[in-house]
Amino acid sequence: MPQTILIVDDTPDNLRLLVGMLTERGYKVRPAPNGVRALATVQKELPDLILLDIMMPEMDGYEVCRRLKADERTKDVPIIFISALNEVFDKITAFSIGGVDYITKPFQLEEVLARVRTHLDIQDMRQKLQKKNQQLLQQNAELDAFAHTVAHDLKTPLSVVMGYTQ
DSSP: OOOEEEEEOSOHHHHHHHHHHHHHTTOEEEEESSHHHHHHHHHHSOOSEEEEOSOOSSSOHHHHHHHHHHSTTTTTSOEEEEESOOOHHHHHHHHHTTOSEEEESSOOHHHHHHHHHHHHHHHHHHHHHHHHHHHHHHHHHHHHHHHHHHHHHHHHHHHHHHHHHO
């Protein structure tokens, strides 16, 4: 099943370019021309990754990110900011509100692909690790229950033996 990427950008040319490039690489891509539409789209189907522009009308990318990170259902979706803003302050803001990466426009297609692949791989490994941790917790609970049963089962015959020895 192909991984899903939501692209949020108010510039139609950027949307077309990114949608085309990522679709060619086998990703399922959903474009959104603004933050309001992006938030609605995410509620319908959770993406595996979001490419998010910062400077947009109505709601900027920072606010979109804040809302996504405040929602229990969407807080773990990785967000890569793509913006023409190139100041350190803008990058620090993006990371401090929950972005995992920052790409400066004009972007290089190969750089975008490399960062998308990297963060999707990290997300995949994170999900596998969480699943393994759940399995380990379950196995530990089963082991504790088994140890309790064994201890109880051994205690009864030992009590009888101790009674005879006294």
